[in-house]
Amino acid sequence: MRRIITTIDIGTTAISTIVAERQKDGGIRILGVAQGPTFGMRRGSVVDIDEVTVSLKKTIQEASKASGMNIKKAVVGVGGTHINTYNTKGVVAISRADGEIAEEDVRRVIQAAENSIPKNPNREIIHIIPREYKIDNESGIKDPVGMTGIRLEVDAMIVDGSKSALRSIIKCVEGAGVEIDDFIFSSLASAEAVLSRRQKELGVMLLDIGGGTSNYSVWEEGRLVQAGVFPVGGTHITHDIAVGLQVHIDTAEKIKLEYGHAIPELFSKKDVIKLADFGLNGDDVYLKRHIAEIVEARFKDIFELASKELKRIDRFGLLPAGVVLIGGASHIPGIEEIAKKELRLPIEVGKKVNLPQPTDKNLQELLFTYPVALGLVAWQVNQLSGDNRYFYNPTFESVSSKIKNWFKVFIP
Template identity: 40%
Template sequence: MSRGGTFASIDIGTTKVCTVVGELASEDMRILGVGIAPSAGLTRGMVENIRDATESIKASVEKAERSSGTRILSAHVGVAGTHIACLNNRGIVAIPDRTRPIMPDDVTRVLDGARVVSIPTNREIIHVIPRYYVVDGQDNVSDPVGMFGTRLDVETHIVTGIDSAIQNLTKCVENVGVQVDGLILEPLASAEAVLDQEEKEQGVVLVDIGGGTTDIALFIESSVFHTAVLPVGGNHVTRDIVVGLRAPYQAAEDAKRKWGHAIPSMVDAREEITLDAFGSEGSKTELRRRLCEIIQARVEEILEMVSAEVKRAVHDDVISAGIVLTGGTAKLSGIDMLAEQVTGWPARVGMPRNLHGLTDALIDPAYATSVGLLQWTVNEAEASTWHRPSRASLDMGSIWRRLGNWARVLLPE
């Protein structure tokens, strides 16, 4: 929705669904409403139960509508999951009239040329993101419009996903009466919220450790070079605690949040904790360091997987700005220090910035994607710097959905 400068985004994660409504105030984002609901029907970022996922999204959207005092007719939606794949490709076009400057239509043509890639029939292109342009051999042109030349090239980063997974996600949102304006890869959205321009310029890895997946976005020379989704996340840490301490899942999750630390040696070796447990007594006492050792083992494995994924894409010498951690698991004490030990790169925990309004719940690594989706939506509305195929179609189902959306606004509940 973009009526009157108001925008909405929906972050559908494995552990939570977060709907954010905001507007652009001067150069900062003003949050008008937030709706957070527990997630159901999703595993590793992909829908496994349409009905449960729809109910979770509905609860989140309704909360956001109440807090913002506005109806959400359409929104940009975050997409992730292990079905995501990426590749880099080049597009080339000729400029027929050398006496005129390069026009926006020429940029559109060269991006369309970059879209011509060989992908399986069951995959769909989500993003075609220009990394840089080349005008008559001149590299690293950020915006060729207005320049003169006879040949225009573009280096792009292309993100694809499996058709069925995208359709399932879109169906869940549309079942709530919200039209999907566009899909945005979640690590790219998180990068909008937590990275600064200098980090992108010098080379940085954005790592969003969510509940079911770990999302990676690698930026070099201010543009995205590589993206990936790993099938591990914070829920795996919790399950390790369940197995290691023989505790119920919720007790393990609470213990992770309250007493967890990524560096066991920084915890008093004699400190004890009490948590709920299986068995007749219903509770047990454990050494806090034992809990932290279990957490460290899994988080270290996740960070090693991240490092290996990045090194497959580029030489690690180009990662001058290091690694920025975000997502719910990034709230774990000491995770930035462990990241530096494991990867050898500088590390910090990234949180959303430059926000005003109802921001109390959002200044948190867990909501970096939610805020980033809104910021990406605003940037797209201001200037379309990347192109994606339109998902709108003039079939009868689409027409009826549009009429239903208007009915929600015009008719009282």
């Protein structure tokens, strides 16, 4: 029986869909991909259900046609400023008389970690992520199954989201004729596709500069240290250019893509672009240096937020594997230099796929435009193989199912 995986990344500016097949050896073969513009989203949240649904239908139909598959279910990436993360702990007594820890003990301690937090009727837990376990007085344990002891503890991270925001996504996806298998936090999905095990062990930050927001995750010693969302992204650069040069937003986007640069010092007053270069009427001339100053200022805002977060968790300047940048804006020239200056860490733009058994040669080419959707594929493959211990669903039930049941109870 073929194992087909469909993933959907609903971004602020674009929707990406991938249909893949898991091979018998654990490898991944891409069957079809599609990407189209998103309408009706703002900062990762739905603001117009009808517009998002139409955008989804078009992209899903294109992916279905490209893959030759009828798309009925999908794993959906979720992000946006409504996402929160916080820490929790759980403690249980080991159940077996001989003290050996079983999978059931792990499930119980994670359940205890979930139960230890106050319940908010307006929020829904998306992930409970074990960061480390402790057996009696021994800490730093990644996988306690098979070890022995009396007491098992877990230090975990909770990722939750607004119930109304998640419900809106469910309505959009189901309105496009697809059932949601589960939600995955986009920041963690990207890490599955881009970061290597060595980078996660050494210490690394992944920063995905999206359209309306920038997702991040910080890893060290193979475990997740922190993750979250910054309310600034690539579209803010476009808006700044539109305001600064007094041009239409579509022209500003073209200027960003063709002439965007983050180092103003590289340009002189003789380096200019003309409005006529974009097939528009007018004799207006713009300094490339001025454009670079606009881009630089917005990048500094993003990296200042990243810097503050690293300082808050005591990792500023202390991640040997540095910062890996992905997302459309990460390919603007000069970004590595300014990021290195602001963050004081090694910087690289993510260009290498780190998926399990990547047998498909096309994966590398897809990374530029489909990092989250590829990460969702990797997450699903790991789930199917039982290798993914970073993600536990709350109460081990589909998040989308819980939300739908919640709305059935509370909404007539």
